[in-house]
Amino acid sequence: MRQDMLGVVAERYDRFGPVVRQSRGPMKMVNLFGPDAARTVLLDRAGIFSAHRSWHLIMGRIFPNGLLLRDGEDHRLHRRLLREAFRTPALQSYLLRMNEMLGPMLQGWDEHGGNLLAFPRIKAMTLDIACQIFLGTGAGQDVTKLNEAFEAAVAASMSILRLPLPGLEFNRGLQGRQYMVRQFQEWLPARRASESEDFFSRFCHAVGDDGRPLSDQEIIDHLIFLMMAAHDTTTSSLTSLLYELAVNPEWQDRVREEVRGLGTPTLAYDDLLRMPDTAAVIQETLRRYPPLSTIPRVSTEPFEWAGYEIPAGVMVVIYPIHTHHMREWWSDPFRFDPERFQPGREEHARHSHSYVPFGGGNHMCLGLRFAEMQIKAVLFQLVQRYRWSVPDGYQMPVQQAPISKPTDGLPLQIERID
Ligand code: HEM
Numbered sequence: 188m189r190q191d192m193l194g195v196v197a198e199r200y201d202r203f204g205p206v207v208r209q210s211r212g213p214m215k216m217v218n219l220f221g222p223d224a225a226r227t228v229l230l231d232r233a234g235i236f237s238a239h240r241s242w243h244l245i246m247g248r249i250f251p252n253g254l255l256l257r258d259g260e261d262h263r264l265h266r267r268l269l270r271e272a273f274r275t276p277a278l279q280s281y282l283l284r285m286n287e288m289l290g291p292m293l294q295g296w297d298e299h300g301g302n303l304l305a306f307p308r309i310k311a312m313t314l315d316i317a318c319q320i321f322l323g324t325g326a327g328q329d330v331t332k333l334n335e336a337f338e339a340a341v342a343a344s345m346s347i348l349r350l351p352l353p354g355l356e357f358n359r360g361l362q363g364r365q366y367m368v369r370q371f372q373e374w375l376p377a378r379r380a381s382e383s384e385d386f387f388s389r390f391c392h393a394v395g396d397d398g399r400p401l402s403d404q405e406i407i408d409h410l411i412f413l414m415m416a417a418h419d420t421t422t423s424s425l426t427s428l429l430y431e432l433a434v435n436p437e438w439q440d441r442v443r444e445e446v447r448g449l450g451t452p453t454l455a456y457d458d459l460l461r462m463p464d465t466a467a468v469i470q471e472t473l474r475r476y477p478p479l480s481t482i483p484r485v486s487t488e489p490f491e492w493a494g495y496e497i498p499a500g501v502m503v504v505i506y507p508i509h510t511h512h513m514r515e516w517w518s519d520p521f522r523f524d525p526e527r528f529q530p531g532r533e534e535h536a537r538h539s540h541s542y543v544p545f546g547g548g549n550h551m552c553l554g555l556r557f558a559e560m561q562i563k564a565v566l567f568q569l570v571q572r573y574r575w576s577v578p579d580g581y582q583m584p585v586q587q588a589p590i591s592k593p594t595d596g597l598p599l600q601i602e603r604i605d
Contacts, residue, residue, distance in 0.1 A: 190584075190585075190586055190587065190594075191587065192480050192481070192506070192508055192587040192588045193480070193508050193509060193512060193587060196218065196220070196506050196508075196509045197509055197512070199218060199220075200220045200221075200509060204220075204493075205219060205220045205221050205223075205224060205493050206218070206219060206220075206492060206493050206495045206497075207220070211502075214244075214502055215498070215500070215501045215502065216501065216502045216503075216504060217497055217501050217502070217503050217504070218504050218505075218506070219492060219503060219504070219505050220505075220506060220509055220510070221510060221513065221515075222510055222513075222516065222538040222539070222540040222541040222543075223538075223540070224492070224505050225482075225505050225507070225510055225540035225541075225543050225547065226538075226539060226540040226547070227492065228482070228484055228503060228505050229482070229505070229540065229543065229546055229547035229548040229550070229551075230547060230548040231484075231548055231549065233488075233490065234259075235486055235487050235488040235490055236484035236485070236486060236487070236503065237258050237484060237485045237486075237487050238255055238256070238257075238258060238262075238484060238550050239256050239257055239258040239262075240258075240484075240485035240487075241483035241484050241485045241502060242255050242256050242483070243256050244485075244502075245344065245483070246344040246415075248349070248361070249340050249341075249343050249344045249360050249361070249364055250340070250344060250364075250408075250411060250412045250415055251408060252404075252405065252408035252409075252412070253408060253409065253411070253412025253413070253415075253416070254266060254269060254409065254412060254413075254416075254550075254553065255412070255416070255550055256412070262549065262550075263549070264395055264396065264397075265405075265409070266549075266553065267395065267396065268390075268393045268394075268395050268401060269390070269393070269409060269553060270553070271389060271393055272386050272389040272390065272393070273553055273554065273556065273557060275456075277384070277389065278456065278556060278557060278560055279456045280384040281320050281384070281557065281560070282454065282455075282456055282459075282560055282564060284319065284320055284384075285316060285320070285560075285561060285564045286453050286454060286564060286568075287326075288315070288316060288319060288326065289564060289565060289568045290568065292312050292315065292316075293312075293565075293568050293569060293572060293573075296308070296569075296572075296573055296601050297573060297601045297602060297603045301600050301601045301602055302598065302599075302600065302601075303575075303598070303599050303600075303601050304596040304597065304598055304599075305426055305429050305430075305593075305596065305597040305598070305599045306422070306426050306592060306593055306596045306597050307596060309422050309425045309426050309429075310418075310422045312565075313417075313418055313421050313422045313425070313561075314334055314337070314418055315330075316561065317414055317417055317418050318330045318333065318334075319385070320385055320386065321385060321386040321387065321410060321413060321414055321417070322371075322374070322385060322386070322387050322410065322414075323374075323378060323381070323383050323385030323386075323387050323388055332366065332370075333366075333367065333370060335363070336362075336363035336364070336366035336367050336370075337363065337367065337414060337415075337418075338363070339356075339359040339360050339362065339363030340360045340363040340364045340367065340411070340415070341360075341415055341418075341419065342356055342359070342360060343356055343357045343358075343359060343360015343361065343363070344360065344415070345589055346360065364411065367407075367411055368407055368411075371387075371406075371407045371410060371411075372403065372407065374387070375391070375403055375406070375407075378391050379391045386410065386413065387406070387410060390406045390409060390410065391406060413554075416552075416554060417554050417557070417558070419478065419590045419592075420478040420479065420554075420558065420590065421558050421561055421562065422592075423476065423478035423590050423591045423592055424469070424472060424473060424476070424478055424558065424562060425562060425565060426592065426593060426597055427472050427475070427476035427583075427585075427591065428468065428469065428472045428562065428566070429575065429597065429599065430577070430583045430593070430597055431468070431471070431472055431475070431523050432468070432575070433575050433576050433577045433599060434523075434577060434581075435523055436576065438464075438468055438523075438525060439570065439574070439575070441464045441468075442464055442465050442468060442566060442570050443570040443571070445462055445463075445464045445465055446462070446465070446566070446567050446570050446571060447571070449461060449462070454563070454564055454567040454568075456560075459559070459560060459563055462563060463529065464525070465563055465566055466528075466559075466563075467525035467526065467528045467529050468525045469559060469562055469563070470525065470528045470535070470542075471523060471524065471525040471527065471528060473544035473545075474511045474517075474535075474542060474544065475511070475512075475521075475523060476585065476587075476591045477507040477508050477511060477543075477544040477591065478544070478590050478591050479507065479544075479546075479590065480506065480507060480508035480587050480588050480589075480591060481504050481505070481506050481507070481508070481588065481589075482504070482505050482506075482507065482543075482546055483502055483503070483504050484502075484503045484504075485500065485501065485502055485503070486498070486499050486500065486501045486503050487499055487500075507543045507544060507546075508587060508591075510540070510541055510542075510543060511541075511542065511543075511544075513541070516534070516537055516538060516541040517534055517541070518534065545558075571604070572603065572604060573601050573602060573603055573604060574601075574602045574604055575599045575600060575601045575602070576599070576600050576602075577598070577599060577600065578600070583595070583597055
């Protein structure tokens, strides 16, 4: 299932239709397929789907109280508090910072005869960016222990055996979380006193509708969750993107030409809207490889869907990866074809919820614009420095769940452009 989520669920849909019941131990699960299901579950007009109850089961002990683990009024309050850190002036400041960081980070990708394992390199890069932009760590500050703690926490959130026993991955994750909590507590007084532009300092100064600031523990919980929400998803998208640009060199050239056409040595915030080919390439990559292939909720009341009665307390799962490949909504869906998003075709507009890499409704990804900006900032510098490829006939082996990634690290051949 992890390797070929799409194959498994497409077969279920073809055999049984848009509603499929499934038993997983004591948990009752219902799979709902297609864009209508995505709309019903994500928009949740009836207020009957809990994000908290589903995500808490999956990651609640490692990433408690993150935004996605909140429902209703509590979620609305916290989302408003965090939103300031994602508005345009804030994004502009992050972009300036990213531009400075990326130059040194992208150096040396052509070393070792140009043989580069892309996934670990991208992962290290996005984690470094997150440490500086989210946490306000200084350039060059040693964050190795923090990185290790974070990695352990993320791995534990996917663990099957969830027991706090020495030697188990889950236990290492709990310890990783504790390390992060202690570290962030230590940094808190300095961030509270600072007017810096990192997320950490911004959260320290955020005030809710009721005039209440976030408590120390709330700030720490939000930061730890954000690191997780941002890091693996952006790493996954960038890796898939580099792969598709390697096997579709004509698109790599189009992105390069577009970037050169901007005529600027540094990417400015306004340039982000002047990159339509790059935007289409990103959209198509997220269609083919949505980092989150599934989105779960728990029903809090019984409801009717496509003629079936679905009880309360059921894990209701929708599948962006399947919706993104339905022949009913996409032409030649397994083909990498960014033009399908461009004016004149706009296949994604055929249904409001046939394209949902960032989810939708109240819990729609808060970091959407941040993610797109970061991907464009990386591409902007990368395509001007390097050309990259894979050997003829190479196909990236993908593990599609829980977060899409290549199982071989994606070996690339990198060549410097002089
Ligand atoms: C390409 C990269 C990304 C993808 C594909 C992605 C995808 C998603 C999806 C599908 C959800 C909704 C999950 C659900 O409804 O159950 C979500 C939620 C969220 N994402 Fe992202 N994400 C990305 C990057 C980021 C980044 C960079 C950040 C932060 C800087 C971020 C922060 C969040 C937060 C805070 C939520 C919870 C929103 C809420 O509950 O109100 N994401 N993301």
